[in-house]
Structure formats: structure tokens, C-alpha cells
Amino acid sequence: MAVPSRAAQQLLKDWQLAGLTHLPRAERAAPTAIPVEQTVSPTAEPDLTPSRPAVSATPAMDAMPRRPSPPVLPVTLPAPTPKNLVPSKASLAVRETKLKELSTCVAGCVRCPQLASTRTQTVFGVGNPKARVMFIGEAPGADEDRTGIPFVGRAGQLLTKIIEACGWSRDDIYICNVLRCRPPENRTPSEDEAANCREYLDGQIAIVDPEYIVCWGSCAAQNLLSTKDAIGKLRSRFFQYGRAKVLCTYHPSYLLRNPAAKKPVWEDMKLLLAEMGLTPPSA
Template sequence: MFGVGDPNARLCFLGEAPGADEDRLGEPFVGRAGQLLTKMIEACTLSRGEVYILNVLKCRPPGNRNPTPHEAGACRGFLERQLELIDPEYVCCLGAVAAHNFLGVETPIGRLRGQVHHHAGRKVVCTYHPAYLLRNPSAKKPAWDDLKLLMREMGVEL
């Protein structure tokens, strides 16, 4: 599964890998975490159709575990080509796995969030993965702060 959304989007949301629902339906972020991501996007006065949603991995890892570096490396060319074609100005990394793989760092997500990073000619904001937010509702406020930072950078009024 490669992604969904506007192929000319200014903003891409980058997750780690498809889950069971995504694997079954062939579209990223369609399960409970995807429903929350849609609400997050809409809270930013955008729609799923105005952004592009993709994952580091293009298929679900066995047991829905985190992708190995080898698996992420095997999909890296696809991810780079997608971003080259879409050419977004902004990338929002959803969770540590996406942030680590995209930025090439091992910094904890708690230290990556709350700031704008620059990578491969793009502005990057990292925040908590929607699945994490479902398990840890107290992290929703910091995630909202990250999205407000991203929208300010994009010039979007909230």
C-alpha cells in the first residue's frame, strides 16, 4: 500500500506501517487510529483529501511489530520516490518509528516534538502516533500543540 490523498499536497502525514485494518482495506490509517488522524486533520481546518498520507513500510510487519531497520531500508526507495513526486513542503511524522526512519535519528519522540526540523528540503514536525494517543489520552494536548505549530508554519489560521 503506497498512500492516499492529494498527489500535489503541501503536507504529508507519515506513519510507520499498515495495521490489520489498513492491510485488509488497502488504505493507510483507516482503523481507530486513522479515525483519530482524520479528526486531527479536520481540527487543522484541512481534509484527508487535501493532504497525503503514507507509511515508512508499504506492508504490514508480521505480528504488527515495529519494522526492522532492514524492512524500512527495503522500502526506503519507495518512500523517497513518493516524496519526490508529491514534493510536499511539510512532513508530519506520526510517532517515533516514522520520525526515526525519516530523519535518520534515534532521539526519543518526546524530544523531537515541539519544534520544526529541516530534512531533505522539507519542514518536519514530529508528534505522537494516533494509536499512542488512543492509549494515552493525556498526550493529546501536546500533540495538538504540535499540530498548531505545524499550521502556524504553513500559514493556516486555526
């Protein structure tokens, strides 16, 4: 503390003689408040529960639209709307023309370089362009790659028997795959390959406009319905894709390796027939 000067000491002494007992203290101005930015504790965990949106950090964020929670199956998926979409009452000739145009596009497709370089030919689809029922499989195998027709190998022969047991012929339905090229060594299609070919699948669905779709195996079911669920969890019930009711069941190639699975597949087929108001010939 600094020692007062002699003049200051004399001034204080004069004030004391005048009866001054203390000096008034000057008022200190309150400090200006400085806004502090809101921070998030590094140990705090965000609330990821879909039904409880996270609390906004600022009022402005409250006005921002939040993304909806992902749907839970069973779910109604939007109908495909590709460029070659045809009216629901289009004639057989119109549908045949549209399918031929789409098949020509597929024949020249090189979106998947590996598949395009190893295929013998593309395998588009066969059957009734106005079928009530569409069958979707995984991908062409060696026999399909050689002939250009889906489901003609051992698994295809078993599928034909299932079709006939339902009282149909192959010409009554429409048959195609997730992929239109054979993957090397018959491996499972990759996500990129399925995505590259999805426009063609959606085109076929839009042109044929089936009332019912049967997904044979996990690959077909998971790609069409955008799910990761196993086929065992998806079967025995219907899903909705556009206007089509979708039934999922085991792939015929799985039945060749596991004959016991033929019974649940037949139960699925009877479920389909009942939904269509039909009965199998053997019933």
C-alpha cells in the same frame, strides 16, 4: 685474555727500550643506525573527539582526507533523488502517473520475504499528489492490510479528526507509511525492512514534493531523520528534509492508549499551522 707469544713478548720489549710507552688504539666505526618502526603503546587510548583529529603516525597520512563528524540534529538532510523524480512544477496529472507507476512496483515487491508472504496486499499511499503537507506513519495494521488504504483503523479515525480540526480533509494532504506491508502481529518494523522500503518512501516524497512533513511516532521520525532520539525529544520543533520542513509528534495509536497526549499533539498541530500561516477553525 690470551698470553702473547714469545715473538710478541720480544717485540714489546724492544719497543719499550726504544721509548714507546703505549700502543695507539684503532678507531672503531660508529654503528649504522637501524630505523625502528613507530609503535603505539598498548595502553594508549585513541583520541575520538570529533573536533580534534588524531595525530598522524606518518607524514603521508596527513594528506589523507578524514571523514567529517556526524551532524547533530536539527540538520538539513539532502532531498531524495530517486529515478522517478519529477520537476517541482510538474502538473497534477504527471504526479498521479508517477505515483501510479511507483505503486505498481510496490505491489510486486518481495524484498522482505516474510512481509511479502503474510500480507494481503501492499498499502501504498493516498491523498493529494500535490499536497503541501505529507503525513508519514509507521506501517499498515490489520484494517489497512485488508483495505489497502493507510490509517483507516481506530488510529486512522483519530487522525481524521485531527486533520478536520486543522481545517483540512484527508484529500488535502498525502498520507503514507515507512512500510507498505503489514508486519506480523503489528510489530515494529525492523531496520532491514525500513531500509528495503526506503526507496519507495523517498519516491513518494520526491513526486509529491511537500512543503511540510509530519512524522507520526518514533518509527517515522527516526527513519526519516536518521536518528535514535525519542519522539518526546524530537517534537515541538522543525527539522529540514530537502525543501520540506519536518515536524514530529506522537502516533495516533499512542493517543488511544494515553489520552493525555492529545494536548501536546494539538500544540504541535497549531505550531504547524502557524508556520504555514494558517489558523485552526476553532481559534
